[in-house]
Amino acid sequence: MPRSRPNLLERQRRRLVxxxxxxxxxxxxxxxxxxxxxxxxxxxxxxxxVNAPEWAGAANFTRLTEDSLFSSTITHTIVFTxxxxxxxxxxxxxxxxVTQRMRLxxxxxxxxxxxxxxxxxxxxxxxxxxxxxxxxxxxxVLRAIGLDSLASVELLGRPSTAMLMVVLAxxxxxxxxxxxxxxxxxxxxxxxxxxxxxxxxxxSFQVFRHVVWPLMWEVTRTLLILWMIQGLQTFAxxxxxxxxxxxxxxxxxxxxxxxxxxxxxxxxxAAAIAVVLxxxxxxxxxxxxxLTRRESEQY
Amino acid sequence: xxxxxxxxxxVAAAPPPAxxxxxRRPPVRPGRMLSHLALVSYCLTSVSAFVWCVxxxxxxxxxxxxxxxxSLPQDPQFGNYAEAWNGAQISRFFLNSLYVTxxxxxxxxxxxxxxxxxxxxxxxxxxxxVRLVFLSGxxxxxxxxxxxxxxxxxxxxxxxxxHGLVLVYIATQIPFxxxxxxxxxxxxxxxxxEAACMDGASPTRTFFSVVLPQVSPAVASVALLNxxxxxNEFFFALxxxxxxxxxxxxxxxxxxxxxxxxxANWVQLFAGLVITMIPMLILFAFxxxxxxxxxxVGALKG
Numbered sequence: 159m160p161r162s163r164p165n166l167l168e169r170q171r172r173r174l175v176x177x178x179x180x181x182x183x184x185x186x187x188x189x190x191x192x193x194x195x196x197x198x199x200x201x202x203x204x205x206x207x208v209n210a211p212e213w214a215g216a217a218n219f220t221r222l223t224e225d226s227l228f229s230s231t232i233t234h235t236i237v238f239t240x241x242x243x244x245x246x247x248x249x250x251x252x253x254x255x256v257t258q259r260m261r262l263x264x265x266x267x268x269x270x271x272x273x274x275x276x277x278x279x280x281x282x283x284x285x286x287x288x289x290x291x292x293x294x295x296x297x298x299v300l301r302a303i304g305l306d307s308l309a310s311v312e313l314l315g316r317p318s319t320a321m322l323m324v325v326l327a328x329x330x331x332x333x334x335x336x337x338x339x340x341x342x343x344x345x346x347x348x349x350x351x352x353x354x355x356x357x358x359x360x361x362s363f364q365v366f367r368h369v370v371w372p373l374m375w376e377v378t379r380t381l382l383i384l385w386m387i388q389g390l391q392t393f394a395x396x397x398x399x400x401x402x403x404x405x406x407x408x409x410x411x412x413x414x415x416x417x418x419x420x421x422x423x424x425x426x427x428a429a430a431i432a433v434v435l436x437x438x439x440x441x442x443x444x445x446x447x448x449l450t451r452r453e454s455e456q457y
Numbered sequence: 458x459x460x461x462x463x464x465x466x467x468v469a470a471a472p473p474p475a476x477x478x479x480x481r482r483p484p485v486r487p488g489r490m491l492s493h494l495a496l497v498s499y500c501l502t503s504v505s506a507f508v509w510c511v512x513x514x515x516x517x518x519x520x521x522x523x524x525x526x527x528s529l530p531q532d533p534q535f536g537n538y539a540e541a542w543n544g545a546q547i548s549r550f551f552l553n554s555l556y557v558t559x560x561x562x563x564x565x566x567x568x569x570x571x572x573x574x575x576x577x578x579x580x581x582x583x584x585x586x587v588r589l590v591f592l593s594g595x596x597x598x599x600x601x602x603x604x605x606x607x608x609x610x611x612x613x614x615x616x617x618x619x620h621g622l623v624l625v626y627i628a629t630q631i632p633f634x635x636x637x638x639x640x641x642x643x644x645x646x647x648x649x650x651e652a653a654c655m656d657g658a659s660p661t662r663t664f665f666s667v668v669l670p671q672v673s674p675a676v677a678s679v680a681l682l683n684x685x686x687x688x689n690e691f692f693f694a695l696x697x698x699x700x701x702x703x704x705x706x707x708x709x710x711x712x713x714x715x716x717x718x719x720x721a722n723w724v725q726l727f728a729g730l731v732i733t734m735i736p737m738l739i740l741f742a743f744x745x746x747x748x749x750x751x752x753x754v755g756a757l758k759g
Contacts, residue, residue, distance in 0.1 A: 170654060170659070174660050175575050175581045185631065190631075192605070196605035293723070298527060330503070391599075416696070425604050428603075432600045443596045
C-alpha cells in the first residue's frame with residue numbers, strides 16, 4: 159500500500175511538533191517576547207523599580223520631546239552613524255574590491271578581519287590606551303614625525319575629537335566583516351564584463367566606477383541601512399572608551415537609556431526611549447525589506 | 458570564500474603558441490602600487506597595535522611609565538601573565554565566559570535545531586504564526602527587552618548569577634539560529650527520512666540519527682557565529698552581572714581597566730588584554746572562512 163507511505167511519515171512527524179517546538183518557544187517567549195511586549199506597558203508608567211509602577215499615560219513621551227539631553231543624544235547618534243559610514247564604507251569597499259585578485263589578498267583579508275575576533279571591550283581599551291596622552295603609543299609616533307601640537311591633544315578628552323576616536327575604534331573592529339560583504343557583492347559581478355572593460359583599456363578604477371559600482375549599488379544601499387540600524391544601537395565602545403564623556407559629548411541613545419534606567423532608576427522613562435529606538439529600527443528594517451523586494455523583482 | 462589568487466586572466470587561458478609568450482601578469486601600474494601601499498600601512502597599524510600591547514604586558518610598571526612606548530621590554534616580565542591570570546582574576550572571568558558560552562550555545566542550538574526541523578518539515582495549524590513569532594525576534598534590539606528582563610531576573614532570583622545570563626543568551630540566539638537552520642532544512646532531500654520511517658524508526662530516532670548528521674555543517678556554522686557573539690556579548694552582561702566574582706571577560710576587563718587607573722598596575726591589565734585576545738585569534742585563524750561565509754549569509758539575506 160504505497161499510498162499510505164507519506165501519510166504514515168506525516169502522522170508520525172506531527173507527534174514531534176509539540177515536544178520539538180516547546181523548549182525553544184517557552185524560553186524565547188519568557189526571556190524575549192514577554193519583556194519586549196511589557197516594555198510598551200512600562201513606557202506608559204512612572205516606575206522607580208521599588209514601588210509599583212504608576213500609570214502616566216503619554217507623559218514619558220511628551221517629556222522626551224522636551225528633554226534637551228535626549229535630543230542631543232539623537233544628534234550624537236546621528237553624528238556617530240554618519241561619521242562611521244564615511245569611514246567604513248569607502249574603506250570596506252576598497253579593501254573588499256582590491257584584495258580580490260591580489261596574490262597576497264588572503265593575507266591582507268586575514269589581518270583586516272582579525273580584530274572582529276576580539277571582544278569589543280578589548281578592542282575599545284586597546285585604542286583608548288593607544289591614544290592615551292601619558293603613555294599612548296600614537297602620541298610618540300606623532301611626535302616622531304614632527305606633529306608635536308597634535309601629540310599633546312587629549313584625543314579622548316576633548317569633545318571635538320572624542321567621537322571621532324570612538325568611530326575609528328568601532329570601524330577598526332568591524333571593518334573586516336563589511337569588507338567581506340562587499341567582496342561577496344563584487345564577486346557577483348560577471349567576470350566577462352570586467353574583462354571586456356579591461357581589454358578596452360579601462361584602468362582598474364574605471365572598471366570599478368563604471369562596471370562594478372552600478373551593480374554593487376543595490377547591495378550597498380541595503381548595507382547602509384544595516385549600518386544605520388547598528389549605529390542606532392551603538393553602546394559598548396562608548397561605555398568602554400569615554401563613558402559618554404567628555405561633557406556628554408559622546409552620549410548616544412543607548413548609553414543614555416542605560417543611565418536613565420540603571421543609574422537614575424527611571425524605568426518608565428527608559429522604556430519610552432527603548433520604544434522610540436525600536437520604532438526607528440522597525441522603520442529602517444521595513445525600508446530595507448522593501449528595497450530588497452523591489453530589487454529581486456527586477457531580476 | 459573562493460581563493461582570490463587563482464584566477465588567471467582569460468587571455469592566458471587560450472593556448473597561443475606564439476613565439477613570444479603572452480605576459481601572465483599586467484605591468485605594475487601606479488594604482489596597484491597605491492593599493493598595496495594602503496593595505497600594507499593599514500595592516501601594519503593593526504599589527505603594531507597588537508605588538509605594542511604585548512610589549513607593554515612584558516614591562517614593569519616603572520618601566521612602562523619611564524620608557525618610550527615603542528621600546529622593547531628590558532627584562533621580559535612573564536610573571537605579569539601569571540599575576541593577571543591569578544591575582545587579577547582573569548582566570549575567573551575566563552571560566553565564567555567559558556561556562557556561559559558553552560552552555561548557552563549548546564542548549565540554544567539543540568532547541569533551535571528541533572524547532573527549525575518541525576517548522577521546515579511538518580505541516581500543522583498555526584505554523585505560519587509560530588514562524589512569524591520567532592522571526593520577529595530578529596529585529597528586537599537588546600534595549601527593547603532590557604528593563605522588564607532585569608526585573609524578571611530579579612523576581613526569579615537570577616539577577617547577578619551566570620545561570621540567569623545563560624537563560625537570556627539561550628533565548629536571544631534562538632531566532633537567528635532558527636532562521637538560518639530552517640532554510641537549510643528546506644534544502645535537504647526527504648528520501649532518507651522516508652526510508653528510515655519505512656524501516657520502522659521512530660520519528661525522534663529518525664531526527665537524531667538520520668537528519669542531524671546531514672545538517673551538521675550548518676549547525677557548526679551557526680555554532681561558530683553564536684560562540685563569537687556570546688563570548689563577546691557586553692550589554693546584558695554589564696547590566697545583569699554586578700558581582701565581580703560572577704563576571705564574564707568583556708565586563709570583567711572593563712572593571713579591571715577602571716581599577717588600573719587607581720592602582721596604576723597597567724602592565725597587569727595589558728597582560729590580561731593579551732590573554733583574552735589569544736584564544737579568539739586562534740579560533741579565528743582556524744575558522745576564518747566559515748565565520749566570514751556564515752556572517753555574510755546572515756547579513757545579506759536577513
